[in-house]
Amino acid sequence: MARSPVPDRPDPDGAWSTPLDAPLYPRYPIPFRDIELLTLQYRTDPAAIRRLVPEPLEPTGDTVLFHIARMGDVPGIGAGIHECNVMVGVRLETPEGPVTGAYSPWFFLDNDRAIAQGREVQGQPKRAAVVNLQTRVDLVVGTVVVNEIDILTGTLPYKQRMGSLESLRSRVDMVTNINLKVIPNIDGTIAVRQLVARELMHVRVLECWTGQGTVEIRPNAGAPLYRLPVLEFLEGYHWRAEFDLVGGRIVHDYLAPRG
Secondary structure: OOOOOOOOOOOHHHOOOOOOOOOOOOOOOEEEEEEEEEEEEEEOOHHHHHOOOOOOOEEEEEEEEEEEEEEEEEOOOEOOEEEEEEEEEEEEEEOOEEEEEEEEEEEEEOOHHHHHHHHHHHOOOEEEOEEEEEEEOOEEEEEEEEOOEEEEEEEEEOOOEEOOHHHHOOOOOOOEEEEEEEEEOOOOOEEEEEEEEEEEEEEEEEEEEEEEOEEEEOOOOOOOHHHOOOOEEOEEEEEEEEEEEOOOEEEEEOOOOOO
């Protein structure tokens, strides 16, 4: 009996993710559809922000922004994913000109593919958590649970008045997300230490509502949101959107030779 030919071996040079025969996440672009977000903002101590922002980034204000999202359709990653991205405004001076955006000191998700993609490719500080976004009668409620502790509860009145993407971006421009990407070698040295930036493309806001938001933070040593204390509640937004996640760029390389 003739033997079946041996299949070609996988080519690691063309690999984007592992396992080689079942990559954990897709290549760019990744379309995000059926996205519902609760965005909450509050004032904190500017010195508290500065203690969390790595040099040479410079903080640009005193506002903390939480995105609590339900992502209904993300091809190659999953459906019904929940995440919470914590952001503060920053600015970076580069030879090509200033880069402004939002730096993420913490990021929480409930999907392993999204965690891996965010950490390995975008440098986002993602970790596993139980994140929820619900409408409870006349209140939009977002929660983050870590170690069975409710570390974040945010609320916003349901569809109180119309808002806009422009007003949402007025305090912290979250479209450009800047992250500290660190990847160690197996021998303990560092392969990558960079500040990287990416933008959301083809953002389409389907509806946007705003009102007075609230944020309650409970201390947790492993997820220390309490390091950015709430001093004043600001407006929140409940919105639905779709967008594309595309590749970003390196804006600062800590390991590059200094001339």
